[in-house]
Structure formats: structure tokens, C-alpha cells
Amino acid sequence: MMEIDESIEVWGKMGKRDGGNNLRPLIAKPLDRATLAIRLTLFVLAGMTTYTFLTLGSNGVNVAQATAETLSNFATMFLHPYSHHLTVWDAFYEVLITLGLAYLTTVLGGVLALFLGLMAAQNLAPKWLTNIIKSFVAVIRAVPTILWVLIFAVAAGLGSTAAVIGLTFHSVGYLTKAYSESFEDLDRSVIEALRATGANWWQVVFQAVIPSSATYLLSWTFLRFEINFGNAVAMGAAAGAAGIGFDLFMAGGYYFDLHEVGLITYLVLAFAIVMETAATYMKRRLQSGE
Amino acid sequence: MTLLELKNVTKHYSPAVAPALADISFSVNEGEFISVIGPSGSGKTTLLRTINRMVELSGGEITFAGVSISRLRKSELRKLRSKIGMIFQHYNLVDRMSVIENVLHGRLGHKSTLAGILGSYTLAEKEQALRIIQMLGLDEYINKRCDQLSGGQKQRVGIARALVQNPKLILCDEPIASLDPSSAKIIMDYLKNISRDLGITLLVSLHQVDIALKYSDRVIGVNRGTIVFDGKPDELTRERVSEIYGFDAGDLMINLGESEGYAS
Incomplete structure (x- = not known):
């Protein structure tokens, strides 16, 4: 100093x-x-x-030994995935439930965010309104998803209802910001040109603003879908919202079955890759204007 | 017959600065081709935009086709705007949509909200759009996206969008300022044809004095928000040009057509 x-x-x-x-x-x-x-x-x-x-207190842990054992656990998980309790069909079905949770919350959040996003875009709404909505969704985003789920669990009870409401809530916050910024990408002058032909606000939104930002909207929605899929796995464990997350929690924390943890991880990963591929494909098709 | 009349029109953007338009009065007859010239920031753009109320007036009165525009309500304003086309320097098309979709946007002012949202146009509207597209020589691009077109082609789409409105008046805000000379000539020729053959009144703001002289029936010179010249092209002498621009015409490299007959 x-x-x-x-x-x-x-x-x-x-x-x-x-x-x-x-x-x-x-x-x-x-x-x-x-x-x-x-x-x-x-x-x-x-x-x-x-x-x-x-x-730093190492609490008597032998670092070398601990590292070796962690690696050996990883080896058990990922080199010998095997299932004792779940059949392949069961596991698949559970992943579908998680996927359903992610899908539902993304769609609900997306629809709400579309309208809030229009009201938060500076080229479409008066400044006072955009400020109100932008600060409102900023507050929603600042609180982590899991906390929203726990907050709503007070009213709805721990389970899938709280998970759906909580995930939707955070999705709205996230997507409103993303959508409104995509809308703002469209030049004010284009909006002005359509207004000058006598088009009203709704016509401008659906004839110019949304078609122009469709690719962005799609890629933000897919990104949120991926995030919600990850969140839905976590909600299965933390909020008892069923799905593959609950099985992962049981296998890891209750049965201490590392083989099964490995299998479930692989399954989730496989689904994530499939989703990513589908999203990339759809985006490319939209961009090439087919 | 008088189509448009401006009486003592003023516009203040903020009380702190000088008005953008100060006490502007003139009237426009049906079928006239009028150029508005003047230095940047002199109020040309503001003047055009007060006519379809994209810019609200601070004072004065504008009458279009016998209707006073300043107190129109929302739906009446839509109706007014649907009768006035507008063409822009930067074309202002929806780049990601096709030529035909952009042209049909000109019909939105005539449609119900829902029909406009869904983009459902009648057969007659589509046929009319097609005729206009053919007239402007754009038929081979009809399904192309607008971001794949050149500047001159985009401006023709802009003209088509204005024409499909069946307008009585088209406001052109520096329509050729972003174009190369040959595209600019094509656009100005189309505008001239529209004025002559379709009898549509045109109010065109321009930066090129010689082009204004060549194409228009009447020239309005604007400087600092006031009209300093209003007359036929051949009345625009060197002295009047320097009054409009505040420089000597010779210094401005403006050809008034005295030497070569270029602008005659």
C-alpha cells in the first residue's frame, strides 16, 4: 500500500x-x-x-487422497453407468416429465413476455411505461429461480404447482428483457413509415416488429427452454416437482447409487444435445427465409 | 383546385431553440410537382412531416382536401394518413420481408386492425399491388427479401408502397439522397411519370438544385424555417439560390442551366 x-x-x-x-x-x-x-x-x-x-481450514482432509477418491467416484459414475431401480422406459418417461415442465414454463413465460416485451420496447411504448416494466422485470430476474419457487411454495405447497409458477415467473423476467431488446433492434424509421401509411400500433407490431425479430425471439426462447430444462431437473430434487431430477436426487442422496447417477446424467445430456440440434436447425431455416 | 393549404404553420421542438418552422404559408394545387429545397436543418423534413402529422404542429392550420388536419381524432388521422403516401431517404422497408409484403403494407391504413394483424389482403388489393410492381419494373424481385435489393430497387419498392395506398398526395423526404446518379435519375423519372400520368400531387424535398429545376413545376426554397422562395423553376435566379443557401451559387457548384441547358 x-x-x-x-x-x-x-x-x-x-x-x-x-x-x-x-x-x-x-x-x-x-x-x-x-x-x-x-x-x-x-x-x-x-x-x-x-x-x-x-x-483455509482443510479440516484434516488429505488433499491427494480426496482428489483420488473423487476421480474414482467420477469413474464409477461415468464409465459404468447402470440402473438398479429405473428401467430404461421409466427413466425416459421421467425425462419427458421434466421436459414437459420446461416446455410449459417456457411457453407460458414466452406468451406473457411477448406482451410485456412490446410494452417495454422503447420504440413501441412511451418512456414511462418501458421504465416501469423494465425495472419490474429486473427485480424478478435479480431473485434466483429456486427462490421464486420456494416463495410460491408458501401458497401452493411444495410440488409441481409451485415449480411451474416459479419457473414461469423467472422466465417472464428473462424473456421480457430479451424480447424487448430484440424489438428495439428494429429501426424507429421503419415503424414511422408504416404509421405514415395509416397503420395502427397492432398492425405495425404484427406486420413489421415481430417478423423482423422472429429469429432473435426464437433463439432467446430456445435458450430459455434450455435453462428451464436445467432448472426443471433441479426443481425435481429441490421442490419435489417430480421428473428425472427427483430420481437423480434419490439415486445420489438416498440410495447412494453412483452408477445410476451416471446413467441419469447421460440421459439428460443426450436430451440436451437433441434439443440444441433441433434449435440450431430451426433457426437456420428461419434465417434463410424458407 | 387546391388540395393542400398551409396557413401560418409554426413548429417549436423546444422553447429554448429557434423554431423549426416559422409562419409558413402556401397552398398546393392538385397534380403539382413541387420541390422543396434548402440547406440541411432548414426545416424541409419537419415541413413534410407536419402534413401527415408525423410531427405535431405548434401553431397554424393545415387543410388537406377540405379537411382541417390539426384536430383529427385517432381514427380520422388514420384515414388522413391512408390518403397521403410517404417516401423516405432510407427507404424504411421491413428488410426481412418480401417485396410484395412490403408493398401490401401500404394497404394497412385501409384495413381493420385484425385483417392487418393477420396480413389478409383481398384479391383486388393483391392484383393492384402486382400491377404497381410491374409498372415499376420489379416483377422479377416480387418474392425476394428486401435486404437483397439494391438501393434503387428498394426505393422503387418504397414508391410502390406509397402508390398502393391510392394516395392523393405523396410526400418524398429526400428520396434520392442515398442513391447513385443513375438510380437517382430512374427514381426521379418514375416520380415524374406518377405526377404526369396518375395525376398524383408530389411534394419532394431535395438537395440537388439542378434536379429540382429539371423535374418540378414549382420550387419552394426554405431557410431557417421560413419560405424564402416560391415560384416556377425559371424564376430561380443565382441571387435567389444564394438567398436560400446563404452562399453564392457559383461557390456551391450548382448548375442553373445557363451554360449547358442541362437543367432545362
């Missing part, structure tokens, strides 16, 4: 002595508030990191 401050002073004096000499930028970066702030932040972070490592 002292060293830096001293050098700051020295540089400051150099600057004054030279009196705006044009060599100065070559010798040292001009010291302004921003550079000073960056240096101080880095210094504090370095100090905290050192302190953490020095005082």
Missing part, C-alpha cells in the same frame, strides 16, 4: 516538474481516478486471496 502511494506521489511530482512535457505519457500512464481505482482494487483482491489461502 505504502509503496504504491509513494510511487503515485513520485509520478505526480514528475508530471508537475515536467509541466506537461510530451514525454510523460511514454514514461508512465497518466494517473487518473480510474487507474488509481483499478490498482487499489487489484491490491485489495491480492491481499484477500493470500489471507484466504493462509487461513
Whole structure:
């Protein structure tokens, strides 16, 4: 700390002595508030990191042994996937339930977000309205999905209802922002041109705004669908919303069956890859305008 | 017959700055081809936009086809706008949609909200759009997306969109400012044909004085929100041009047609 401050002073004096000499930028970066702030932040972070490592309690765990055992667990999971409780059909059905949860929440969230997004787009709505909606959805997004599920569980009870409402709620927050920014991509002048022909707001939205941003809307929706799929797996475990997540929770935490955990992970991964491929294919078709 | 009349029109964007339009009065007869010239920021664009109320007036009165436009309600305003076409410097088409879809957008002002949302146009409307597209030589691009067209082609789509409205008046806001000279000539020739053959009144803002002289029946010169010239092209002398632009015409490299007859 002292060293830096001293050098700051020295540089400051150099600057004054030279009196705006044009060599100065070559010798040292001009010291302004921003550079000073960056240096101080880095210094504090370095100090905290050192302190953490020095005082880290390993609680008697042998690091080498622990690493080896973790790797051996991973090997059991991913090299010997096997099922004891679930038949292949059961597992498949459970993934479908999770997929259904993700689909339902994305569709519900998407429809609500479409209208909120229109009202939050600066080229389509008055400024006061966009501000209200944008700050409202920012608050929704700031709270994690799982917390919304737990909040709604107070009213709806832990289970699929709370999961659907909570996931939908967060999806609305996420998609409204994404959609409204896609809508804002369309030039104001195009909207103006259609207004000048006598078209009204709804006609402009459906004839110009949505067709122009369709690719963005689709890719944001798919991204949210993927996120919701991941969330739906977690909700199965955390909120008792059924689906493959619940089986994963049972296999891992209750039966301690690492083989089955591996199998379920592979299954979820396979579904994720299929979804991603389908999304890419659809987006390409839309972009080429077929 | 008078189609459009502006009386003491003023427009203040903010009370702190000078008005964009100050006490503008003129009237337009049916079928006239009028160019509006003047330096950038002189109020040409604002002037055009007050006529279809894309810009609200601060004062004065505009009458279009016998109707005073300043107190129209929402649905009446839609009806007014559907009778006035508009063409823009940057074409302002929906790039991701096809030529025919963009042209049919010109019909939206005549349709119910739901029909417009669903994009369901009548056979007559489609046939009319097709005729106009053929007239403008765009038939081979009819199903192409507009982002695949050149600037001149896009502007022709813009003209088609205005024509399909069956307008009495077309406002052209610097229609050739982004085009190369040959595309600009094609566009101006089309505009001239529209004025002559279809009898549609045109109000065109331009930066090129020689083109304004060559094509229009009447020229209006605007400077700092006021009209400084209003007359026939051959009345526009060097002195009047320098009044409009605040520079000597010779310094502006403007050919007034005295030496070569280029603009006659």
C-alpha cells in the first residue's frame, strides 16, 4: 500500500516538474481516478486471496487422497453407468416429465413476455411505461429461480404447482428483457413509415416488429427452454416437482447409487444435445427465409 | 383546385431553440410537382412531416382536401394518413420481408386492425399491388427479401408502397439522397411519370438544385424555417439560390442551366 502511494506521489511530482512535457505519457500512464481505482482494487483482491489461502481450514482432509477418491467416484459414475431401480422406459418417461415442465414454463413465460416485451420496447411504448416494466422485470430476474419457487411454495405447497409458477415467473423476467431488446433492434424509421401509411400500433407490431425479430425471439426462447430444462431437473430434487431430477436426487442422496447417477446424467445430456440440434436447425431455416 | 393549404404553420421542438418552422404559408394545387429545397436543418423534413402529422404542429392550420388536419381524432388521422403516401431517404422497408409484403403494407391504413394483424389482403388489393410492381419494373424481385435489393430497387419498392395506398398526395423526404446518379435519375423519372400520368400531387424535398429545376413545376426554397422562395423553376435566379443557401451559387457548384441547358 505504502509503496504504491509513494510511487503515485513520485509520478505526480514528475508530471508537475515536467509541466506537461510530451514525454510523460511514454514514461508512465497518466494517473487518473480510474487507474488509481483499478490498482487499489487489484491490491485489495491480492491481499484477500493470500489471507484466504493462509487461513483455509482443510479440516484434516488429505488433499491427494480426496482428489483420488473423487476421480474414482467420477469413474464409477461415468464409465459404468447402470440402473438398479429405473428401467430404461421409466427413466425416459421421467425425462419427458421434466421436459414437459420446461416446455410449459417456457411457453407460458414466452406468451406473457411477448406482451410485456412490446410494452417495454422503447420504440413501441412511451418512456414511462418501458421504465416501469423494465425495472419490474429486473427485480424478478435479480431473485434466483429456486427462490421464486420456494416463495410460491408458501401458497401452493411444495410440488409441481409451485415449480411451474416459479419457473414461469423467472422466465417472464428473462424473456421480457430479451424480447424487448430484440424489438428495439428494429429501426424507429421503419415503424414511422408504416404509421405514415395509416397503420395502427397492432398492425405495425404484427406486420413489421415481430417478423423482423422472429429469429432473435426464437433463439432467446430456445435458450430459455434450455435453462428451464436445467432448472426443471433441479426443481425435481429441490421442490419435489417430480421428473428425472427427483430420481437423480434419490439415486445420489438416498440410495447412494453412483452408477445410476451416471446413467441419469447421460440421459439428460443426450436430451440436451437433441434439443440444441433441433434449435440450431430451426433457426437456420428461419434465417434463410424458407 | 387546391388540395393542400398551409396557413401560418409554426413548429417549436423546444422553447429554448429557434423554431423549426416559422409562419409558413402556401397552398398546393392538385397534380403539382413541387420541390422543396434548402440547406440541411432548414426545416424541409419537419415541413413534410407536419402534413401527415408525423410531427405535431405548434401553431397554424393545415387543410388537406377540405379537411382541417390539426384536430383529427385517432381514427380520422388514420384515414388522413391512408390518403397521403410517404417516401423516405432510407427507404424504411421491413428488410426481412418480401417485396410484395412490403408493398401490401401500404394497404394497412385501409384495413381493420385484425385483417392487418393477420396480413389478409383481398384479391383486388393483391392484383393492384402486382400491377404497381410491374409498372415499376420489379416483377422479377416480387418474392425476394428486401435486404437483397439494391438501393434503387428498394426505393422503387418504397414508391410502390406509397402508390398502393391510392394516395392523393405523396410526400418524398429526400428520396434520392442515398442513391447513385443513375438510380437517382430512374427514381426521379418514375416520380415524374406518377405526377404526369396518375395525376398524383408530389411534394419532394431535395438537395440537388439542378434536379429540382429539371423535374418540378414549382420550387419552394426554405431557410431557417421560413419560405424564402416560391415560384416556377425559371424564376430561380443565382441571387435567389444564394438567398436560400446563404452562399453564392457559383461557390456551391450548382448548375442553373445557363451554360449547358442541362437543367432545362
